[in-house]
Amino acid sequence: MAELQRQRLVVTRTLPQASQARIDKGFDGIDIIQWKEDRAIPRSEFLKMAKGADGILCLLTDKIDAEVLDAAGSQLKVVSTMSVGYDHVNVPDLESRNIALGITPGVLTEATADTTVLLVLAAARRLREGADAVIQGKWGTWSPTWLLGSQLTDKTVGIVGLGRIGAAVARRLKAFGVQRFLYQGTRRKEETEKEIGGNIEFVQMEQLLRESDVICVCCALNDKTKNMFDYKAFSQMKDTVVFVNTARGGIVDQDGLISALKEGKLGSVGLDVTVPEPLPQDSELLSFPNCLVLPHIGSGTLETRTAMSEIAIENVLSGMRGERLPHAHNA
Numbered sequence: 001m002a003e004l005q006r007q008r009l010v011v012t013r014t015l016p017q018a019s020q021a022r023i024d025k026g027f028d029g030i031d032i033i034q035w036k037e038d039r040a041i042p043r044s045e046f047l048k049m050a051k052g053a054d055g056i057l058c059l060l061t062d063k064i065d066a067e068v069l070d071a072a073g074s075q076l077k078v079v080s081t082m083s084v085g086y087d088h089v090n091v092p093d094l095e096s097r098n099i100a101l102g103i104t105p106g107v108l109t110e111a112t113a114d115t116t117v118l119l120v121l122a123a124a125r126r127l128r129e130g131a132d133a134v135i136q137g138k139w140g141t142w143s144p145t146w147l148l149g150s151q152l153t154d155k156t157v158g159i160v161g162l163g164r165i166g167a168a169v170a171r172r173l174k175a176f177g178v179q180r181f182l183y184q185g186t187r188r189k190e191e192t193e194k195e196i197g198g199n200i201e202f203v204q205m206e207q208l209l210r211e212s213d214v215i216c217v218c219c220a221l222n223d224k225t226k227n228m229f230d231y232k233a234f235s236q237m238k239d240t241v242v243f244v245n246t247a248r249g250g251i252v253d254q255d256g257l258i259s260a261l262k263e264g265k266l267g268s269v270g271l272d273v274t275v276p277e278p279l280p281q282d283s284e285l286l287s288f289p290n291c292l293v294l295p296h297i298g299s300g301t302l303e304t305r306t307a308m309s310e311i312a313i314e315n316v317l318s319g320m321r322g323e324r325l326p327h328a329h330n331a
């Protein structure tokens, strides 16, 4: 009897413990080649490792384009990214070769919404300045006027992208007494409006920028949203605004943001995402006391990262078996 052809699975990083244990145990009929260092695989290594792959399980730090697909070869059936965002993947390149693309939707909604709220509160209450003051010995006696922030009660919050994460942010912020939500996106979301309840309105971007006390960026990065927040957009905001981005760094024109911060056009800023990542230590962005930057940890809980890597494994195995992916990008 002819031996069944073994397949090749390429995994570009060590996964959270439970999923890594499955990879280490292996899967019938599959040879696994894995980059096991806890840093992004260098491009040249990736191109070498990809050769002959039937499935690739990658991360958002791995650019997937024609060069990788050519390096892999025409047997490649599936790319499964351990992320909900897939702006690092050239989708037309995959589609033109009939290669399936798996993503990890749903499971990181709550963790990312938590991080968004964390940044809203941290920025609004000047957490970075307060914590730095304690460490630097600048904490004097209690003062009625020192380090005053702003609170959410009775405020207007603008959400750009009322998808799963945007809606979860709204649900959370409602509990802080927000008076009104404005949102922007590709279309009006009546079901989501109903579910959130209260005062929520789909408005033009200009109105959202002008009227919001807090702005949360929760949309995907694509050709339409790239550099959407530029100097002009920042100039239209209130000069007390709390601006938070937990989506993708590329949605913000960082030079425009730096100029706006320099000119005191913004109240405070919280970013979980930047361009590039990691942000170089000498980035001017880090010099503003009212700008708090986190290292892209929006989905960074053990529960969420494990759920993401489990979905990524299921997606890649399904694709390699020639089955429908449980979570395809276009589902």
Ligand SMILES: O=C(O)C(=O)CO
Pocket (backbone or CB within 6 Å): 060, 082, 083, 084, 085, 086, 108, 296, 297, 298, 299, 300
């Ligand atoms: O899944 C994604 O797209 C992420 O950014 C993970 O935090």
